[in-house]
Amino acid sequence: MKAIEVKNLTFSYDRKVNAVDNISFTVEKGEVFGFLGPSGAGKSTTIKLLTRLLMPQVDRVFILGQDMAKADHKFMRKIGISFENDVLYPALTGYENLYFHAKLYGINKQEIKDVMKTLDIWDARDKLASQYSKGMKTRLVLARALVTRPEILFLDEPTSGMDPDIAAYVRKVLKDLNKQGTTMFVTTHDMHEAEQLCDRIAFFNSGKIVDIDTPESYKKRYGESRILFKVDDAIIAVDRKNKEELLRLIEHDQWSSIHSREATLEEIFIKVVGRGLKDGE
Ligand SMILES: Nc1ncnc2c1ncn2[C@@H]1O[C@H](COP(=O)(O)OP(=O)(O)OP(=O)(O)O)[C@@H](O)[C@H]1O
Ligand SMILES: [Mg+2]
Structure with a gap:
């Protein structure tokens, strides 16, 4: 069974331009699969479609063999979702944000404590979420995704807004989770992040997958x-x-x-896609 199977996924916000344009790919169990692409490429839209925060117009997404068109609440516990600009409850503390979410899935308090400690936000547990810094918010959102101990994690720009040392620490936490068997789907516009985390990377631009390969193989082929x-x-x-x-x-x-x-992934991205990963290139 594949962890993720996507066939001809297409979505348009305005029914004129496709934000996600006929993409197909599979992710194996235990794999870290990355979408690397510039701002506006459609990365967040793809994650929303995969996890049903948006309903695709054409419906062919299977996660752990489950047709996502028919996924219920119980199945959703197997999936952890962490968004770049996620909605936290600003008037609740960090701890309460997690408690509220954990309650939905019958998770106990010890698990909340463990995950907050792992992500180094336990000391800030009584602060309001609105008072968290950007990097702390990202970690709180990640903690919320991890607290159900999901089989698959969907991570949209997982280290966005973090200081480099905290970002490196969070990547290590993610790598450790992957070693324990968690499958991951990660979006990023950071080539270093893609290279450090991902087993395979899809070069993604204007709603389309341009190529899929391992970082080493990209370098052999194009670098x-x-x-x-x-x-x-x-x-x-x-x-x-x-x-x-x-x-x-x-x-x-x-x-x-x-x-x-050696050529960097960004140089290879420019060669293959015809544009860079940052704005204005
Ligand atoms: N709610 C929305 N309504 C209309 N258009 C949208 C909406 N959300 C995104 N879009 C458009 O869809 C396209 C893809 O956006 P998306 O947020 O998926 O890109 P992204 O790759 O995640 O970018 P970033 O790196 O900046 O997060 C963009 O052209 C964007 O303007
Ligand atoms: Mg995005």
Whole structure:
């Protein structure tokens, strides 16, 4: 049985442009599968469709073999959802937000404590959710997704707004969960996050999947390693195959250091998709 099976999923908000345009993919159990794409690509819309926060116009989503068109409350416990701009109850404390959610699924208080400790927000449990910082809110939303111990986690930009060290810590928590068997579907526009977390990555743009592969295989297929010359304060990157330019720079003898570097996922994304992962590229 596949963890996730999606066939020809399509959705339009205005019935003119498709925000998600005929996508199909499968995710194996235990896999971390990523959607990497720029702002407005349709990543959040895809997660909403998969988890039924939006109803697709064409209906072919199976999760753990369950046809999502017929999923009930009991089945939904198997799924954890964490959204970038999720709705917390601002007038409730962090703890109360989790308690309210846990109650719905019959989860005990010890589990709430465990998950808040794991995500390092236990000390802030009595603060109102409205007083949480952005990174703390993201962790509280993640805690809410984890508290039911789901088989599959849907994570929309899971480290958005976090300081780099907290983001790295949250990725470690997610990796540990994956080692224990949790399947994950992750969206991000952060190539480092995609590379660190994901077994396979879909390059996603304008509602379409452009390619699906492992990070290593993308690099083998598209990545040309480069030689970097530091000349005064500038870095000049030269394709390894461009011997003429390499020799010219070496003979010129004005460089202070030379390094070789693999192509980044972002460079490969630009090559394959024709645009970058950040606005305006
Ligand atoms: N509620 C809505 N009503 C109308 N259009 C919407 C709505 N939500 C999203 N869209 C549009 O659908 C497209 C995809 O948006 P979506 O939020 O899924 O992108 P995203 O990849 O998650 O972007 P980001 O990285 O900024 O979160 C965009 O053009 C967006 O303007
Ligand atoms: Mg989004």
